[in-house]
Amino acid sequence: MSQTIASTTSAAAKAPKGKTKAKKRYLKAKKERRKKRKTLSKSGSAVGTKATSQSEQHALDESESSASESEGDDASEAEVHVPESTPAKQTQKQEPRPNKRRKLDTADAGDISRSPSPQRPTTLSPQPTTSKESPATAKPRSPTPPAALPAFPQPRRPDAPSKTVLALQGLDKALIEAEVVDPSTTLPLPLTTHDAQDERTGLSGRMCRRLSDLGIAELFAVQTAVVPLLLASSRARSLYRPYDPPGDLLQGGSSRVDILICTPGRLIDHLHGTPNFSLQHLRFLVIDEADRLLTQSFQDWLAQVLAATRPPKAADDHRPSESSVEAPAFSRPHPDALAPAFIHLLRSVPYVRTDFDEKKEPSCQKLLFSATLTRDPAKIAALGLRNPKYIVVQRQKEGVASKEEGVLDFVMEKFTMPSTLTEHMLVCDTAVKPLMLFYLVHTRGVTNALVFTKSAESTTRLVRLFEFFEVALHDADNAGSRIVARAYSSDLAPAERKSILEQFKNQEINILICSDLISRGIDISHVSHVVSYDVPVDFRKYVHRVGRTARAGRAGDAWTLVEEQEARYFKSMLKEADHLDKVKRLRVSDTDVAPLKPAYEAALARLKEVYARGG
Numbered sequence: 001m002s003q004t005i006a007s008t009t010s011a012a013a014k015a016p017k018g019k020t021k022a023k024k025r026y027l028k029a030k031k032e033r034r035k036k037r038k039t040l041s042k043s044g045s046a047v048g049t050k051a052t053s054q055s056e057q058h059a060l061d062e063s064e065s066s067a068s069e070s071e072g073d074d075a076s077e078a079e080v081h082v083p084e085s086t087p088a089k090q091t092q093k094q095e096p097r098p099n100k101r102r103k104l105d106t107a108d109a110g111d112i113s114r115s116p117s118p119q120r121p122t123t124l125s126p127q128p129t130t131s132k133e134s135p136a137t138a139k140p141r142s143p144t145p146p147a148a149l150p151a152f153p154q155p156r157r158p159d160a161p162s163k164t165v166l167a168l169q170g171l172d173k174a175l176i177e178a179e180v181v182d183p184s185t186t187l188p189l190p191l192t193t194h195d196a197q198d199e200r201t202g203l204s205g206r207m208c209r210r211l212s213d214l215g216i217a218e219l220f221a222v223q224t225a226v227v228p229l230l231l232a233s234s235r236a237r238s239l240y241r242p243y244d245p246p247g248d249l250l251q252g253g254s255s256r257v258d259i260l261i262c263t264p265g266r267l268i269d270h271l272h273g274t275p276n277f278s279l280q281h282l283r284f285l286v287i288d289e290a291d292r293l294l295t296q297s298f299q300d301w302l303a304q305v306l307a308a309t310r311p312p313k314a315a316d317d318h319r320p321s322e323s324s325v326e327a328p329a330f331s332r333p334h335p336d337a338l339a340p341a342f343i344h345l346l347r348s349v350p351y352v353r354t355d356f357d358e359k360k361e362p363s364c365q366k367l368l369f370s371a372t373l374t375r376d377p378a379k380i381a382a383l384g385l386r387n388p389k390y391i392v393v394q395r396q397k398e399g400v401a402s403k404e405e406g407v408l409d410f411v412m413e414k415f416t417m418p419s420t421l422t423e424h425m426l427v428c429d430t431a432v433k434p435l436m437l438f439y440l441v442h443t444r445g446v447t448n449a450l451v452f453t454k455s456a457e458s459t460t461r462l463v464r465l466f467e468f469f470e471v472a473l474h475d476a477d478n479a480g481s482r483i484v485a486r487a488y489s490s491d492l493a494p495a496e497r498k499s500i501l502e503q504f505k506n507q508e509i510n511i512l513i514c515s516d517l518i519s520r521g522i523d524i525s526h527v528s529h530v531v532s533y534d535v536p537v538d539f540r541k542y543v544h545r546v547g548r549t550a551r552a553g554r555a556g557d558a559w560t561l562v563e564e565q566e567a568r569y570f571k572s573m574l575k576e577a578d579h580l581d582k583v584k585r586l587r588v589s590d591t592d593v594a595p596l597k598p599a600y601e602a603a604l605a606r607l608k609e610v611y612a613r614g615g
């Protein structure tokens with residue numbers, strides 16, 4: 001400030017003493033302006049400013065003076081004009097650039113400050129400063145109450161949709177309303193001598209006794225939901241007739257097969273090639289490992305099977321076909337053997353169309369099962385499900401606020417593992433991965449095990465190395481019996497596979513090394529360990545592999561050997577599935593594996609030799 005005043009003074013000193021015409025005009029105008037201002041401030045301003053400090057008044061005068069002078073045409077006056085050094089401008093310069101919030105504040109009062117001078121903020125009385133402002137740089141604020149003008153609301157981004165909302169968008173309503181069953185849920189089967197239907201399970205006394213003979217004393221979680229649903233009433237069991245109450249089943253015709261278990265390809269073969277093979281009476285279509293089968297487009301099998309359960313169009317039936325897929329050629333069996341929904345096909349019973357015509361539905365009920373059932377709405381839509389009911393076995397988290405949040409986990413494909421399963425991972429260098437497997441087998445008791453590799457070729461190689469290792473180890477200490485490992489792969493003929501599986505079941509084979517060929521469905525009760533020798537490519541594969549152990553309430557261990565460069569990927573896969581904390585990390589030191597190293601090196605040398613000779 002002192003600098004500013006000094007320079008103004010020195011500039012004025014340079015001005016000529018005699019008053020020019022322009023100067024006189026200017027001084028007159030200045031006088032009038034001062035007079036006018038005094039009158040206005042006396043009458044009381046709208047903002048209540050009573051006094052203007054001397055220095056500020058001076059600044060104001062100087063500022064006005066500069067403005068007028070700059071407009072003047074007198075060269076000498078131009079010399080007097082020192083625009084940068086006016087106190088008002090100096091004050092502006094020293095102020096920090098206001099942030100947006102401040103801008104809005106000043107804007108609120110801005111309309112007033114831009115109005116004629118009486119409302120102009122002139123007070124220098126201390127104002128509360130923001131934490132970022134030092135009192136020295138604090139800008140004088142308008143004393144006008146902020147409510148003088150209504151403030152516009154601050155612009156606000158709309159809240160992003162929650163994870164739950166996003167995940168549930170576009171999903172089938174029935175899926176959102178799924179019934180969630182805790183995995184620990186069981187339902188004891190009654191032991192009764194009479195045959196009446198058990199109210200809770202829907203099972204007959206006879207069936208309960210039979211199950212008990214087979215060692216089944218209770219229903220497991222998924223069964224507690226599915227069995228009563230299917231058997232709740234005799235009506236649900238029967239093959240209903242479209243126009244009559246249910247009761248009659250098959251009208252005299254009878255199937256020679258009650259339960260047909262087959263692959264999709266075999267079923268299509270029967271539909272096309274087996275005389276009198278018909279699905280018109282099919283009451284239940286069970287698709288196990290449904291997510292895998294639904295991705296198989298083999299001969300459009302699903303559309304063909306579904307079409308075979310629906311009544312085909314009769315020759316004299318002009319109603320439009322409901323499906324674009326025609327059922328395989330329909331061979332007309334004996335009239336007695338026709339299912340109710342197919343009766344209109346009889347030539348002796350003419351079809352008469354009426355206004356009250358009812359849509360004839362096949363009585364087939366579809367049941368889909370999978371540990372990792374697809375949530376893909378498009379794939380589910382392909383099944384043409386009628387009033388579907390979803391049942392999910394899933395541990396409920398504590399503090400789950402809403403039903404939607406509860407189903408979120410399964411919609412997001414976070415699968416539940418058996419509580420009796422213990423999971424481990426072992427991160428190692430690629431070069432010692434086989435050694436780590438041998439360590440698990442010989443030091444951690446990992447036998448009665450399924451070992452999963454990434455390919456049939458990898459399986460063959462590992463089995464060979466295993467055999468060489470066992471020979472080398474046995475030769476070295478000549479103690480204990482050798483561990484027997486065998487390959488179970490798609491390279492084997494079906495008969496060979498069957499025989500190997502039998503030997504494994506009889507525990508003549510201790511370790512079965514395989515690709516993902518048997519990662520689903522296989523049920524061998526004594527499998528107490530599953531080793532993922534090669535990391536599974538996705539979490540679904542992991543779920544199916546580890547699911548080969550810890551079955552039906554038994555304990556089991558799952559081990560994953562992770563090469564160092566794969567560790568990041570594997571961990572992020574587990575993390576995404578909310579499963580990282582379930583997998584314990586096992587650290588194996590050089591000392592731990594030292595006793596096995598000589599045999600390992602000998603086995604590697606042998607394998608190299610064999611492959612050098614061409615396998």
Ligand SMILES: Nc1ncnc2c1ncn2[C@@H]1O[C@H](COP(=O)(O)OP(=O)(O)OP(=O)(O)O)[C@@H](O)[C@H]1O
Pocket residue numbers: 215216217218219220223370371520521522523525547551552
């Ligand atoms: N209620 C029950 N009580 C005792 N054992 C049962 C019961 N239900 C099934 N089991 C047995 O549990 C084992 C696993 O059953 P099942 O193969 O049906 O399971 P899953 O869920 O289809 O398995 P996955 O699809 O993973 O192969 C079988 O050996 C079966 O006999």
